Amino acid sequence: MTVDRSFVELNRAATERLRGLAGRLSDAEWQRPVGQHWTVAIVFAHLAFLDRRALWVLDATQREGKVVNPEWGIFVNDVSLPFWAAIPPREAARLAIETAEAVDKRLERYPADLLELIHDEYRRYVFRANHRNEHLDEADAALRQG
Amino acid sequence: MNLPGSESQASAMPIDRSFVALNRAATERMRALAARLTDAQLQHPVGEHWTVAITLAHIAFWERRALQALDLTQHDGAVNWPELDIFVNDVSLPLWAAVPPRAAAAIALETAEALDARLEAYPSALLQQLNDISPRLVVRALHRNEHLDEVDEAINSETLQ
Numbered sequence: 001m002t003v004d005r006s007f008v009e010l011n012r013a014a015t016e017r018l019r020g021l022a023g024r025l026s027d028a029e030w031q032r033p034v035g036q037h038w039t040v041a042i043v044f045a046h047l048a049f050l051d052r053r054a055l056w057v058l059d060a061t062q063r064e065g066k067v068v069n070p071e072w073g074i075f076v077n078d079v080s081l082p083f084w085a086a087i088p089p090r091e092a093a094r095l096a097i098e099t100a101e102a103v104d105k106r107l108e109r110y111p112a113d114l115l116e117l118i119h120d121e122y123r124r125y126v127f128r129a130n131h132r133n134e135h136l137d138e139a140d141a142a143l144r145q146g
Numbered sequence: 147m148n149l150p151g152s153e154s155q156a157s158a159m160p161i162d163r164s165f166v167a168l169n170r171a172a173t174e175r176m177r178a179l180a181a182r183l184t185d186a187q188l189q190h191p192v193g194e195h196w197t198v199a200i201t202l203a204h205i206a207f208w209e210r211r212a213l214q215a216l217d218l219t220q221h222d223g224a225v226n227w228p229e230l231d232i233f234v235n236d237v238s239l240p241l242w243a244a245v246p247p248r249a250a251a252a253i254a255l256e257t258a259e260a261l262d263a264r265l266e267a268y269p270s271a272l273l274q275q276l277n278d279i280s281p282r283l284v285v286r287a288l289h290r291n292e293h294l295d296e297v298d299e300a301i302n303s304e305t306l307q
Contacts, residue, residue: 003277007285008266014287015258017294022251025301030247034293034300037239041247043293046235048254049242051261051290054283057276058264067275069283072230080207081195083241086249089188089199093180095240096202099209100173106216108166116161117225118216125212125227126161129168135192135201136175142192143183 018047045083052079103128176202203241210237261286 022044030041038046056075060068084092107115107126119126180188180202188199196204214233218226230237242250265273265284277284 002270003273003284007287008262010285010287011258011262011265011290014290014294015255015262018251018255018258018290021294021297022248022255027247029301030251032300034296039243039247040297040300041245041250042239042242043297044247044254045242045245045250046238047290047293048250048257049238051254051257051286054286055257055261055264057283058261058268061272061276062269065272067272067279069276069279072234076207076230076234077204080204080238080241081200082253083238083245083250084200084203084207085197086246086253087199087203087241087244088246089185089197089202090180091244092199092203092206093176093188095206095244096209097173097176097180099206099213100169100176103209103213103216104166104169104173106213107169110216111220112161114219114223114225118219118227119161121225122227125215127165127168128209128212129165129172131208132169132172132176132205135205136172136179139179139190139192139198139201143187143190143198 018044049079049083052082100128100132176205207237207241210240258286258290 025040030039032040034040034043053072053075056079057069060070087095107128115126124130179198183198189197192198192201211230211233214237215227218228245253265286273284282288
């Protein structure tokens with residue numbers, strides 16, 4: 001049985017719908033709430049994110065000649081890359097620092113028994129400094145090289 | 147993930163609390179880095195595909211993942227560390243919100259166009275296998291239209307008020 005090729009027209013029409021909407025929205029409409037936490041712009045980011053996941057799966061599957069559909073942790077960095085690149089740099093810094101501060105505070109006041117359990121299974125989720133410093137070392141090295 | 151035996155009493159050995167100082171120092175290191183870098187330095191390449199700013203966004207993403215799992219674990223009173231797909235949207239939310247709207251639109255359109263072209267030219271045997279796992283991997287219109295319907299509804303309801 002072959003795949004029903006109606007997906008071609010359906011996908012193209014949905015892409016055209018994206019294009020049509022993006023072409024006519026005002027700046028204010030981009031920030032219009034959609035549900036409790038999202039905006040129109042966030043919906044577009046979400047759509048791109050999951051379409052990028054599908055692209056990743058298609059590429060990996062064709063490369064391997066068999067279905068490759070791993071857990072998110074394997075490729076979420078690749079999928080996220082263009083979004084992270086589009087964030088104004090100082091906003092990225094603010095988000096990183098504020099989130100790290102929130103995690104630090106949370107960990108410092110965390111119930112000892114649960115912290116122990118997490119530490120036994122996922123030490124890096126308690127010693128968050130490890131992940132941060134790995135990447136900050138890379139950034140420092142890149143900046144030194146100029 | 148709920149671990150076997152995760153509701154048992156904690157072991158007698160107290161956890162090494164050096165994480166407090168180490169984490170705070172790493173946070174301070176980020177703060178100092180952000181404060182001293184110029185706009186150009188924040189865009190400095192780190193490796194082949196990243197920049198300093200992307201590195202910081204990446205750190206924020208994984209810190210949010212940790213935060214979510216800590217919250218879930220405390221809420222449940224037992225280790226709850228689900229796969230990322232359960233809450234990748236929540237983890238990504240503030241990062242998506244920080245993307246300038248028209249940049250989000252450009253990324254969405256470019257990705258949709260690339261994906262449409264890829265699917266249309268895809269080897270049929272592999273396409274069938276993917277479709278068997280989930281038609282939503284192939285008929286991307288399903289996901290797009292669900293959210294575009296929500297957008298239409300949100301814009302129309304505001305316009306009517």
